[in-house]
Amino acid sequence: MKDIAYVNGNFLDINDAKVSVKDRGLLFGDGVYEVAGVIEGVLIDNWAHLRRLERSLDYISLELPIDLKTLSEVQKELIFRNNMKEGTLYLHVTRGESQQREFEFPKDVAPSIVMFVQHKKILHISQDKLRAKVMTLPDLRWKRRDIKSIALLAQVLAKQTAHENGCDEVWMYEDNFITEGGSSNAFIIQKNKLISRKTNETILSGITRQAVLKLVEQESLLFEERPFSIEEAYQASEAFYTSASVFVMPVISIDEKIIGDGNPGPLTIKLRNLYENFAKSFINQENNE
Amino acid sequence: MKDIAYVNGNFLDINDAKVSVKDRGLLFGDGVYEVAGVIEGVLIDNWAHLRRLERSLDYISLELPIDLKTLSEVQKELIFRNNMKEGTLYLHVTRGESQQREFEFPKDVAPSIVMFVQHKKILHISQDKLRAKVMTLPDLRWKRRDIKSIALLAQVLAKQTAHENGCDEVWMYEDNFITEGGSSNAFIIQKNKLISRKTNETILSGITRQAVLKLVEQESLLFEERPFSIEEAYQASEAFYTSASVFVMPVISIDEKIIGDGNPGPLTIKLRNLYENFAKSFINQENNE
Numbered sequence: 001m002k003d004i005a006y007v008n009g010n011f012l013d014i015n016d017a018k019v020s021v022k023d024r025g026l027l028f029g030d031g032v033y034e035v036a037g038v039i040e041g042v043l044i045d046n047w048a049h050l051r052r053l054e055r056s057l058d059y060i061s062l063e064l065p066i067d068l069k070t071l072s073e074v075q076k077e078l079i080f081r082n083n084m085k086e087g088t089l090y091l092h093v094t095r096g097e098s099q100q101r102e103f104e105f106p107k108d109v110a111p112s113i114v115m116f117v118q119h120k121k122i123l124h125i126s127q128d129k130l131r132a133k134v135m136t137l138p139d140l141r142w143k144r145r146d147i148k149s150i151a152l153l154a155q156v157l158a159k160q161t162a163h164e165n166g167c168d169e170v171w172m173y174e175d176n177f178i179t180e181g182g183s184s185n186a187f188i189i190q191k192n193k194l195i196s197r198k199t200n201e202t203i204l205s206g207i208t209r210q211a212v213l214k215l216v217e218q219e220s221l222l223f224e225e226r227p228f229s230i231e232e233a234y235q236a237s238e239a240f241y242t243s244a245s246v247f248v249m250p251v252i253s254i255d256e257k258i259i260g261d262g263n264p265g266p267l268t269i270k271l272r273n274l275y276e277n278f279a280k281s282f283i284n285q286e287n288n289e
Numbered sequence: 290m291k292d293i294a295y296v297n298g299n300f301l302d303i304n305d306a307k308v309s310v311k312d313r314g315l316l317f318g319d320g321v322y323e324v325a326g327v328i329e330g331v332l333i334d335n336w337a338h339l340r341r342l343e344r345s346l347d348y349i350s351l352e353l354p355i356d357l358k359t360l361s362e363v364q365k366e367l368i369f370r371n372n373m374k375e376g377t378l379y380l381h382v383t384r385g386e387s388q389q390r391e392f393e394f395p396k397d398v399a400p401s402i403v404m405f406v407q408h409k410k411i412l413h414i415s416q417d418k419l420r421a422k423v424m425t426l427p428d429l430r431w432k433r434r435d436i437k438s439i440a441l442l443a444q445v446l447a448k449q450t451a452h453e454n455g456c457d458e459v460w461m462y463e464d465n466f467i468t469e470g471g472s473s474n475a476f477i478i479q480k481n482k483l484i485s486r487k488t489n490e491t492i493l494s495g496i497t498r499q500a501v502l503k504l505v506e507q508e509s510l511l512f513e514e515r516p517f518s519i520e521e522a523y524q525a526s527e528a529f530y531t532s533a534s535v536f537v538m539p540v541i542s543i544d545e546k547i548i549g550d551g552n553p554g555p556l557t558i559k560l561r562n563l564y565e566n567f568a569k570s571f572i573n574q575e576n577n578e
Binding site: 005007014015017018019020021022023024025026027028029030060061090092094100101103104105114116118138140141142143144147149150151152153154155156157159160163182183 | 314
């Protein structure tokens with residue numbers, strides 16, 4: 001079966017899912033996006049994603065042409081049509097198709113909504129993949145990293161460099177302090193204390209990060225919200241990163257420096273288990289609806 | 290007559306000119322572009338644009354699937370098919386369409402080439418439009434501004450803010466010094482000396498800027514290549530900006546502060562005339578080929 005995508009009101013075979021070459025998402029990166037995890041056909045923490053989408057849209061002065069409830073119904077329909085069990089659902093909203101290519105916002109142009117799914121293991125990821133190598137690189141991105149925009153070239157280039165160096169993720173730094181991962185939020189553990197940078201314009205407010213921090217609070221774990229340096233990361237007892245598609249990913253090395261004993265740390269494993277249970281709770285909720 | 294666009298080998302009615310929702314230009318801003326001016330159906334300084342395209346492609350490790358000569362033939366064909374006299378030709382190359390949305394470069398994916406034209410006055414712009422108002426705003430862009438990437442959201446938002454404030458262009462600044470315009474290079478004149486920032490990673494190497502600087506040299510005009518402050522811009526005797534679609538645009542105010550006597554300055558007009566003649570020289574070259 002071919003994947004089905006959603007494009008502005010239509011469910012289409014992925015090969016027919018196209019947008020105009022005048023779409024401002026294509027010409028300017030003028031759009032914002034979300035990626036939510038799916039397990040057992042159910043979206044994980046989706047309302048937190050949709051609320052962040054609303055904030056991103058607001059930051060770029062773009063109005064969603066349908067309400068979030070309707071958008072979430074479309075998401076569910078897309079999962080159903082793809083008979084999707086596990087993976088991610090990608091969703092973006094751009095400023096639509098304007099006849100003239102001008103930087104300024106066009107008048108009377110409807111935003112363009114695109115969604116598609118990607119089948120992959122996110123909960124049932126194999127144990128031997130839960131061992132991420134991280135490379136650090138300078139953070140070259142723009143200054144409004146709180147906006148989840150589709151203008152992602154800096155992240156593409158950074159993650160590619162990490163990949164070419166045998167690493168799974170990049171941790172970007174600015175003034176010697178880690179900002180965040182190329183597509184994730186970065187955490188370190190010093191003894192039994194978690195450290196993670198405060199979210200503001202310098203990094204994206206990760207949905208999985210937020211959920212993990214709620215679990216940290218529920219479990220009364222020690223937590224300090226502050227930037228940490230590259231050197232602190234090297235010397236951490238544990239390290240991990242979070243995202244909608246990897247949940248809680250243990251880091252075993254940073255710039256080839258082994259973290260802890262080179263295996264996923266105990267507190268990291270505990271947090272992954274807690275997050276997995278949190279993720280599964282959405283399946284139960286859905287089934288009880 | 291409907292506009293004709295070029296998409297990966299095909300000349301299409303603009304309404305049929307589409308790309309996949311999986312095009313990495315759309316999903317990541319993973320592509321680079323050029324806009325060249327056209328007068329009397331002839332591309333202005335196009336080889337300088339194509340050579341810059343090659344540099345941009347090289348910076349993002351993307352290989353053009355056809356050679357520049359062939360690309361320029363396609364450009365000419367597109368102008369011919371659109372019966373285009375005056376305006377701009379837009380051209381971009383993205384990393385193509387990959388089935389999986391992953392940040393890392395996909396393997397065995399052909400880059401995607403898109404071109405379209407925009408009819409508008411660039412040489413025959415009316416005199417009353419040669420009076421630009423400029424607004425200054427912080428430069429929020431990423432650090433590799435020498436790459437002419439399609440990830441342009443920062444410029445979109447800045448130019449929109451300028452537009453909402455009744456201005457024609459934004460001049461962005463960093464550490465109190467002007468970097469460049471939202472889609473142009475910035476110049477000021479102190480007495481009879483031109484000042485313009487040196488091109489490096491902090492700004493794009495403008496093609497029109499380069500041509501103007503060559504004219505400045507030929508005419509033995511005074512020129513200093515260095516950053517200038519916002520305060521210096523306010524107090525300049527003349528100011529202007531350059532781009533492929535506005536040539537040399539006189540600035541009459543910056544942040545509502547009147548520049549000179551509030552009219553295009555004499556040296557600016559001289560440079561515009563020199564550049565117009567330079568632009569027209571391409572028509573003669575083409576006709577003699």
